[in-house]
Amino acid sequence: MSRLYSPSEWVAPLVPIASLAVLPLGPLFFPRIYLLVLFTYFTVFLYTQLNHVRKFWLTSRKIRMTIGKWNKRLGNRETSGTKKNDTEYTETLDDVEEKLQYYQDPHYFHTFIIPNYCEPEELLKDTIERIASHSNAQTHYGLILAMEQSEVGWEEKARGLQDHFSDRFCQIVITGHPRDIPGESRGKGSNVAYAARHGCLELVEKYNIDRQRIIITVSDSDSAIPELYIREVEEALAKTEDPYHLLCAPPIFFSRNCFDVPAAVRVTDITWSAMVMSNLSNSRGMCIPCSNYSLSMVLADKVGYWDTDADAVGEDMHMWLKCFWKTQGQVRTAPIYVPINLTNVQTKSYLSNVSARYVQAKRHYNGVADVAYTLKNAFQTSSACISLFERLKVCFIILEAHMVPATSGWLMFAAVPLMQFILFPPFQSLQLVAPSDNPILTSEFFGRLWSMIKVITLCLPLPLFGTLVVYEQLHRTIDREFLHKTKAESRKWSNLIDYVNLPVAAWLFMTLPSTLACVKRLLNRQEKYITSEKLFRGDNTGLIVESSSST
Incomplete structure (x- = not known):
């Protein structure tokens, strides 16, 4: 309980508790204040969600433009199954020079x-194969196989992968993360921290690679990283004045096995992907990476690499925050508008698949520890050199990411119906508030305010509908023009029926796990880290192999 002596630690657990307590208590004991709170909350929420739709549209537009440029650079004459007129592809001298420059060897060494x-x-081979197929993999790529020593047979597995790809990369390094390092919490972050420290050091000392040229790309084991991503990273680093204070973040996209999972799981990952994409269009380069991202070894070394304690379980968000605070606000994010294709959580049965996605959601929302981490750093004297606006903006981004999921589900679905029931019960015997104490009946102002709240509540789903319209078009573009899937393999308009699962999915995979994660901050105990269970279907053999593990 020692950590709860810090006021910032109380924010996360108290916000969802207060939102639940106020549902019945607000109409009973302070209805006027409660009406003002609801109006303010719903108005701000609606505005932010409309803004997210705008930002998501901007991101989707930039993704389509990036894909279009890539196809043009490759000399593609056909997109979406239709032949364009040759006149549309007439290359100018500028086009030729741009293409030649784009195909130059990378300046950095990508690890x-x-x-x-x-x-x-087989899943790891598939992921590595996609990277090994890049044109500069043999000369400018390094691979660090970040293994866990607690896995039986990890060395044989790593050596097998190393031998299989020995001639496909410039260097392949194997690291084995020890099981019991004092003060360390098990998970992706601790494994990445160990691999980055020891693997990159081996590249520098053993293979004489200049540490200032090393760009670290953190990948999930199921990430399909296209060559375009690395080329766009190179371009972003070349354009910035300070590449050593830049973190590159791509959007995530779920299309590898999306039709093999329950619709509730599918639409959850669709909305998750859309939220990440809208975040990429945040102003001033304050974008939080998700799952996959790139940064220089110089920056990682400067901030002391990844934190490994229990409060750093959200390794991607936490590392960005750590870089931001440790560099006095110098770090910025460069959005890389190239989708990284991931795998949905998948098991062999419907109910176990839903359960596995819930377990993954609980793990994701354990990153709520970053609320306290952000608030502590935002108001420390060491952060005084960062402008107040930027400190408040970072606080808002983190609070929105963790507090909105823990409150919106309860307030959006229950606040208005419950207040209607308490203040205007269907039966006289259920009346708890006398008409003379009902501000909606005794005050014209609060009566109008109540009407406005009900109207705003009806409008709250509209931004989500707008997001889904943008997403459906984007999904087809990525599938057909970037991943080169046929129309039969991509989403169809009939898949819109998936969205009937949204209310249940939102509550089960967002509201409930985020609320529990917040409340558990009152308990000073370490959560068991459980990895996502996934099935992998080999492209050629049809073989299905299963991943199910905990650390």
Whole structure:
């Protein structure tokens, strides 16, 4: 309980508790204040969600433009199954020079860290194969196989992968993360931290690679990283004045096995993907990466690499925050508008699949520890050199990411119906508030305010509908123009029926796990880290292998 002596630690647990307590208590004991609170909350929420739709549209537009430029650079004459007129592809001298410059060898040495624990070897081979297929992999790529020593047979597995890809990369390094390092919490972050420290040091000392040229790309074991991502990272680093204070973040996208999972799981990952994409269009380069991202070894070394304690379980968000605070606000994010294709959580049965996605959601929302971490750093004297606006903006981003899921589900669905029931019960015997104490009946102002609240409540789903319209078009573009899937393999308009699962999915995979994660901050105990259970279907053999593990 020692950590609860810090006021910032109380924010996360008290916010959802207060939102639940106020549902019945607000109409009974302070209805006027409660009406003002509801109006303010719903108005701000609606505005922010509309803003997210705008930002998501901007991101989707930039993704389509990036894909279009890539196809043009490759000399593609056909997109979406239709032939364009040759006149539309007439190359100018500028086009030729741009293409030649784009195909130059990378300036940096790209090191891919692939943390894994009990992942199927075929899944890892598939992920690594996609990276090895890049045109500069043999000369400018390094691979760090971030293994866990607690996995039985980890060395044989790593050596097998190293031998299989020995001639496909410039260098392949194996690291084995020890099981019991004092003060360390098990998970992706601790594995990445160990791999980055020891693997990159080996690249520098053993293979004489200049540490200032090393760009670390953190990848999930199921990430399909296209060559375009690395080229766009190179371009972003070349354009910035300070590449050593830049973190590159791509959007995430779920299309590898999306039709093999329950619709509730599918639409949850769709909304998760859309939220990440809208975040990429935040102003002033304050974008939080998700799952996959790149940064220089110089920056990682400067901030002391990844934190490994229990409060750093949200390794991607926490590392960005750590870089921001440790560099006095110098770090910025460069959005890389190239989607990284991931795998949905998948098991062999419907109910176990839903359960596995819930377990993953609980793990994601344990990153609520970053609320306290952010508030502590925002108001320390060491952060005084960062402008107040930027400190407040970072606080808002983190609070929105963790507090909105823990409150919106309860307030959006229950606040108005419960207040209607308490203040205007269907039967006289259920009356708890006398008409003379009902501000909606005794005050014209509060009567109008109540009407406005009900109207705003009806409008709250509209931004979500707008997001889904943008997403459906974007999904088809990525599938057909970037991943080169046929129309039969991509989403169809008939898949819109998936969205009937949204209310249940939102409550089960967002509201409930985020609320529990917040409340558990009152308990000073370490959560068991459980990795996502996934099935991998080999492209050629049809073989299905299963990944199910905990650390």
